[in-house]
Amino acid sequence: MQPLRTLSLWMDQLDEPLCARPALREDLTADVCIIGAGYTGLWTAYYLKRQAPQLDIAVIDANIAGFGASGRNGGWLMGNLLGEDRLLATLSPQQRRASIDLLHGIPEEVHRVLQREGIDCDYRKGGVLYCAARYPEQERSLRAHLDDLYRQGMTEDDYRWLRPEQLEAQLRVNNAYGAIYSPHTATIQPARLVRGLARAVEALGVPIYENTPAIDWLPGEVRTPLARVRCQWTVPAVEGYATNLPPLGKHQLPVQSLLVATEPLPEATWAQIGLSQGQAFSESSRQVTYGQRTADNRLVFGARGGYRFGGRLREDFNLDEHEVELRRYLFSELFPQLQHVRITHTWGGNLGMARRFRPHMLCDRQRGIALAGGYGGEGVGASNLGGRTLAALILNQHNELTGQPWVLDNRPLSSLASWPPEPCRWLGYNAIIHSFVHEDRTLANPASAPWRRRLAGSLADFMEGFMH
Ligand SMILES: Cc1cc2nc3c(=O)[nH]c(=O)nc-3n(C[C@H](O)[C@H](O)[C@H](O)COP(=O)(O)OP(=O)(O)OC[C@H]3O[C@@H](n4cnc5c(N)ncnc54)[C@H](O)[C@@H]3O)c2cc1C
Known part of the structure; x- marks a missing residue:
């Protein structure tokens, strides 16, 4: 495995030793099992445990806290959501x-x-x-x-x-x-946020098991290589790693x-x-x-x-x-x-x-699944909102967090929009990106004729239309 410090500038800058917490070795029963110790998983644990200290919550991560995008991003903490204009349009x-x-x-x-x-x-x-x-x-x-x-x-x-x-x-x-x-x-500094959050969550009494991949998850049970977690709620918080946990990969590329x-x-x-x-x-x-x-x-x-x-x-x-x-x-x-x-x-x-490039926060009450994701590169702030919202949904609260158009309460996972199967995904995604690169090259060249500039822009607009 890649040495952890080389994962990003941010991990390299940490003062703390980067050694993994112990893995889960024995079966466990918990009220909530959170898969993934990035911002989404840790914010969810944080807000849940502060509001309901009696809950038994366990967090597992395939690597260490902050191994994913949360320890590697650009450090923009934004007060908005990708695609919020379309999400808010009906209000x-x-x-x-x-x-x-x-x-x-x-x-x-x-x-x-x-x-x-x-x-x-x-x-x-x-x-x-x-x-x-x-x-x-x-x-x-x-x-x-x-x-x-x-x-x-x-x-x-x-x-x-x-x-x-x-x-x-x-x-x-x-x-x-x-x-x-x-x-x-x-x-x-993104890694300091995620590592600090992990410590805060532990201090509240939530154990984090590292080097513990979920290899299978069913309603009420998460399987890892050495042990199982039986739980009332499962929170898969793996964002860019959704393909690791079928069927999540259908909904998140x-x-x-x-x-x-x-x-x-x-x-x-x-x-x-x-x-x-x-x-x-x-x-x-x-x-x-x-x-x-x-x-x-x-x-x-x-x-x-x-x-x-x-x-x-x-x-x-x-x-x-x-x-x-x-x-x-x-x-x-x-x-x-x-x-x-x-x-x-x-x-x-x-x-x-x-x-459709819109984040979601979903709660399937029948199967005990709560998840947030699809932040599309704007997840540093969105995951804080995601964690607060998932905590509110699990605690069955009805408040300004849960009444938002990106919240799907009491809905099955299948209500999330799916990407088309391969090779359509790959062809579609790359066609869109190529149109963007072509547009940028054309527009950045001052010698490009006006008709070329217009054509490159219209093509990219057209392709962007497909994304939504
Ligand atoms: C290079 C880059 C730059 C970015 N820049 C920005 C930015 O500047 N601003 C912004 O708002 N957003 C940015 N983002 C997006 C943002 O970082 C993410 O949306 C956010 O960190 C997602 O947090 P998360 O906790 O949902 O997922 P992650 O941080 O990816 O955490 C998922 C965790 O799940 C674990 N995991 C995966 N599979 C399993 C499994 N089977 N079992 C157990 N654990 C598992 C992983 O080890 C990982 O620790 C960027 C993303 C990247 C990749």
């Missing part, structure tokens, strides 16, 4: 505003827990900047997106346009056309995202770039880029990866030269002074993409 304006406020409140809720539990994960609420900087079409699409957000009931306090000279006060990118700024995002981190950069370089408040940033292309300045002054920058035929998980995240150089090219377009900077860490991970 009245008042209901919609209440849902939006719930989402925007996620970073503060995480911050409250960090303070309560003494978890230091470099939380900085500097907001997020979505920049138009590489080609003029980015400004058009960002402005159209901003109009959409206002139509949905967001205000200038939630999202606002920054002209290039306003953006400069926060971030100086080459050739800026402007940016959308939103205050509802924080940046964090494992998709990769890949990152690089530079060496710590000198103050003089950061004085040129900015990002002094811990802002998250991206450039607005369909390559899905995301970056942050870390607490130790590195640039961490990621972009979308791929999908493997049959949902095969990627295990080896030693990025090849092409994968590294694509990310270097994308961040050097924004920061030409970083073109030859030393990259010290490269890594990636599997995340879960739900059909």
Whole structure:
């Protein structure tokens, strides 16, 4: 197995020794068995145990807490959900505003827990900047997106346009056309959050068994190599690893995202770039880029990866030269002074993409299953909401968490939308991604004729339509 410290920059930065907790060796009876010690599983355990200390909860993980996306992500803690515009579309304006406020409140809720539990994960609420900087079409699409957000009931306090000279006060990118700024995002050191959460959950009296894969799960029983857990509730919290636990893989595709981190950069370089408040940033292309300045002054920058035929998980995240150089090219377009900077860490991970690109929080009361996922690369904040919501559902509460359009209460697993079988998944997913890459290449080339630019954009729009 890959040494745990090499899983990501974040795991490498941990001060603690990275040794696994004991595996489950004897049969167990629990009220709730949580499969997966990432954010979703641990937040669920945390909120459940705080509200109902009498519950016996056990968490098992195939590896160690934070082995999955939770120990590897880009550290954007966002106050929103992927696809929330479509999820909220059926609500009245008042209901919609209440849902939006719930989402925007996620970073503060995480911050409250960090303070309560003494978890230091470099939380900085500097907001997020979505920049138009590489080609003029980015400004058009960002402005159209901003109009959409206002139509949905967001205000200038939630999202606002920054002209290039306003953006400069926060971030100086080459050739800026402007940016959308939103205050509802924080940046964090992801591994410190997940490892700190694991300790907080243990301190509440929830055991975590590591190196304990679920090899089978049925209503009321989870089987692991050495022992079984009999339980009233099962919470499969494996997001990007859903193919490991049939039939979950039908509903959630494992998709990769890949990152690089530079060496710590000198103050003089950061004085040129900015990002002094811990802002998250991206450039607005369909390559899905995301970056942050870390607490130790590195640039961490990621972009979308791929999908493997049959949902095969990627295990080896030693990025090849092409994968590294694509990310270097994308961040050097924004920061030409970083073109030859030393990259010290490269890594990636599997995340879960739900059909129609909408997250879900589901409770099957008959079979005792509760799960949240399909966050599609926006799961750091969403998993906190997921954990709170699953705890409320299991405790049979009816409150603002459980009344949301992404919550499917008292519904079977089969009510989640399914991806079509192979080879359609692979062909479809890759056709969409290729149209995005083709669009980006065409638009980034100033010599591309206007008709080529329009065609590339229309094709990518058309393909994106399929995703939803
Ligand atoms: C490279 C990358 C960058 C990302 N960047 C961001 C970002 O900046 N902002 C954002 O909001 N989101 C981001 N995401 C998404 C976000 O990290 C995830 O949505 C979130 O961490 C999911 O948490 P989770 O607990 O549901 O799953 P995970 O953290 O993946 O945890 C699942 C756990 O289940 C365990 N497991 C798997 N199979 C089994 C089994 N059979 N039995 C027992 N245990 C099992 C795994 O070992 C793992 O520990 C990113 C994801 C990746 C991969």
